[in-house]
Amino acid sequence: MKTLKIWLFSLVLTGLATVGFAQGGKKGEEVKIKTSAVCGMCKATLEKGLAYEKGVNKATLDVESKILTVSYNGEKTSLDKIKKAVNELGYDADNSPAAPRAYDRLDACCKKDAVH
């Protein structure tokens, strides 16, 4: 029973921590990057990938326009680092091309020459 309590407690803590994280978006900079994303899955890949980048608070991709909007903390990361992160996920970022290996490993429908 004691264990169960500890578990529940930690679950609650986890929940609280998450809420804390979610609201911890510092006032930072925002940049719009043109990517080679083509579909909803790319959106998921990019948004999740950037969520794990240091200093990135939020990233949103608009599939239609292929524009990725990133709000970030300029003290912890830089525009170059963010673009590099996008490239390493397999997508072009403005003028810097996708990392070939990452691009090769994208799902067929996420490649920029895929038929949509």
Next chain:
Amino acid sequence: MLSSKRQALFALTLFGLLLPLLGTAQSLAGRVVDAANGTPLIGASVIWLGTSQATSTDANGHFTLAPAPAGETAVLISYIGYKPDTVQVQGRPHIVVQLRSITSIQEVTITGKQDRYSAMTPTNSQIITAKDLTKSACCNLAESFETNASVEVSTSDAVSGAKQIQMLGLDGAYTLMTTDNVPALRGLATPYRLNYLSGTYIDAIDIIKGTGSVLNGYESISGQVNVRLKDPEKTDRLHVNLYGNSLAKWDANVNTSFTLTPKLSTVLMLHTDQLTNRVDNNNDGFLDLPLGKHYNVFNKWKYNTGKQWVAEIGVQALRETRIGGQVGYRSGMPQEEGSFYGTESETDRFSGFSKTSYTFKNKPYQSIGLILSGARHDFDSHYGSRTYNGYQNSGLANLIFQSAFGNTAHTYKTGLSYQYEDFQENLAGQRLKRQERVPGAFFEYIYQNSTNLTLVGGVRADHHNLYGWVYTPRFNVKYDFNPNSILRLAAGKGFRVANPIAENVASLISNRAFYFQNNLQPEKAWNMGGSFTQYFEVGERKGAFITDYYYTTFQNQIVPDMYSSPYQVAFTNLNGRSFSKSFQAELQYELTSMLDVKAAYKYFDVRTTYNGELLRRPFIPNHRAFLNLGFATPFDKWRADLTGQWFGKRPVPSMEHDMNEHESSNMMRTVSPYAVFNGQITRAFKRWEVYVGGENLLDYKQKNPIISADRPFSQDFDASMVWAPVIGRVIYAGMRFTLK
């Protein structure tokens, strides 16, 4: 059946006659829907393959496409966020296409989680995804089923640490195990087979209830567990997993993959687990689980031309040593009164497989494939003074041709197989030898109308050198009342030659005498049943409700009888009836965007005739319940899982040694219900994951799991009467590092 054949012939003739006209005469209409929930897809593009002639679907998902410009017979359907699909439409004026929403292999979806119950397959199938596999202490296959309701894993005895799976209330031996759809880990490998595949080798697991398809042989009776191993083309460049637990057992896994040329890739997977710490938490003088060292290497190669040819080769080698028994036991001590009781086993296994397939040019539905596999399994063991040694050499060849009659509404798979088995076992001086040579042929016909009906009928004929002709028919029907309500029916036959000792290793850890009836026959059973799946949405959140019922009845079974006498286990042919009735109801629902719930109730009625009396099968509870809560924050940065399993009352053989008090010679007692909880919390970073968890959190243990533990060399000693955990609470922690 007849009419559809006639239809097929008719279509074939028509097709031949109209061939020159086809391309010009046929406009195409149809509908595009989401495979998971059947909602129409608006604005999906439909294009004649290789042309620029295209259209898109309207608000109801309907489309009409003008005739193909140059007689193309295939259309490509694509939609943002869904996997594109190429459909052969020869002679079909109307098609319904189900597109699957993208559920990435790399598990990167945020909302569209992979359906764990597939809406597409004709059989009742579930998938344990790579993400599910990280929800429990996934060190080997046994733990992979932890968060799944259909497959149970139980400890077979209190000494050896062996674990067995169960489906439909039937022993794991009746479940066909395949890796990458090649039969594997059969026969003498059964006792410890769940340890032979590390969780890190596994990409996903398919669980199929019922007899399934005839393609993989005649052995499956209760179902099939297919383990999809990591794909060299898709897997991570480097994956490291380290695990340690409070019993001081530790695991280390390293996977590394290389792309050597654009067509050739390989993955090398290494696993070891070690336990050198002696644990006796229940103070019965016996180790709660054996000391052990396990080394395991798996190397898989894939050659993919991207066009017609694909080939895969895999090889595995493993070595496992175990020492269990009394705490004071050391290797090589004499096994007699006055010494310490011990068990030791050493297993060496080497196996390999290859798969080659050729897809015909411009006919994506027609292909030919060859599967070859072989294994050498070699073990030496002793359980107390009882030695048990043996080996098994297996070879299998399977040639499969798949094509269509006229159009892809009528497809078929046919082929030839050859199986070779060479068994030798030596139990305390008794030698058992068996050689099997089984050539066979199979044919499976699949009818799929364009809307809601799939019929699969398969039959195989094998000639067994020991038992003559074996015929195995199997049928599956899938009918969609609507895209969210799916009915499946299945009926089929299974046949297998039992390996009574390997399938009952637990009984070796007792001083029961093993008695084999002369002329043990192969096991044969019919399995019939069905499932109903209802997908639903409540408050924008998706869920699924699945009920299924299966009835398995044995025409012959090798019955291990521990009832008649506590001093022996007798293996006899079934004399009377043996059946299993299994009912399961499962609910899966996304409670909030962060919380998934899975709850299931299972009812089993499993009975066998022992000595002319139809009795409940020992150790199998009538009622079980299962609950899994899965919590994940956005992007899975934090994940937490809690799984509870409740087991109702169950009968176990009575150990009363005074036979005179009982009217019946079959003695039984009932043991009380209990519940087991497991939980885990994972924190993910960019390349790292750290996890901590606990198994058997409430620390529920069976009291005195070993009968006469203080007198292991007496007649009464028995460690096989185990129905609940022997090991109490185990806390573990670990980390994963991944380079994509």
